[in-house]
């Protein structure tokens with residue numbers, strides 16, 4: 001097995017171990033479609049799947065899944081022989097079989113408490129299993145076993161779990177603090193902001209229509225008139241007198 005593929009499988013399995021409590025030997029629940037594909041592609045399930053998962057595997061099936069394969073007749077006779085080698089896990093439908101896909105779905109509901117890995121070639125069943133948290137799915141792509149990556153449902157459930165753990169830890173710490181008198185009731189509550197008036201910087205000043213700044217341009221009859229200072233004109237003879245006085249000094 002290529003190193004990259006091995007790392008991927010290890011990563012996925014670690015996720016299921018850490019987040020959903022999967023343990024070895026892994027319990028792989030096998031249906032007739034998987035056995036049939038293995039036979040067609042000359043895959044030895046008992047050898048190749050443990051090698052792919054890099055650990056011990058216990059192969060199982062259910063009464064319903066076995067009945068379904070048997071009902072398909074001689075064409076899948078070889079698959080039936082393989083499937084019959086596996087231990088039957090109680091599914092609760094013994095004596096009154098239901099379709100294999102529905103049986104497998106019932107085995108993994110409520111977060112897959114028995115930690116089954118489902119081995120099936122049924123694409124529709126794979127899709128439905130991916131909607132449930134904590135259900136690994138394995139199938140054969142010709143001669144290559146493939147473990148599907150953890151589904152969105154599994155990742156979401158993990159996130160929820162870790163949030164709950166963080167909250168529980170916080171509650172415990174608060175309780176310990178309280179017992180030791182380190183926590184004052186309501187001290188860590190965020191302070192309520194006092195209601196203040198609107199931000200004065202964001203408010204425009206109201207203009208007083210009666211008070212008009214006279215230094216600003218006056219508007220008369222729609223024309224803008226500039227207020228200017230009157231120029232003081234000095235008579236010519238006074239100017240000359242002043243110049244003479246300066247020169248004489």
Ligand SMILES: [Zn+2]
Pocket residue numbers: 062063064065091092093094097098103104
């Ligand atoms: Zn069943």
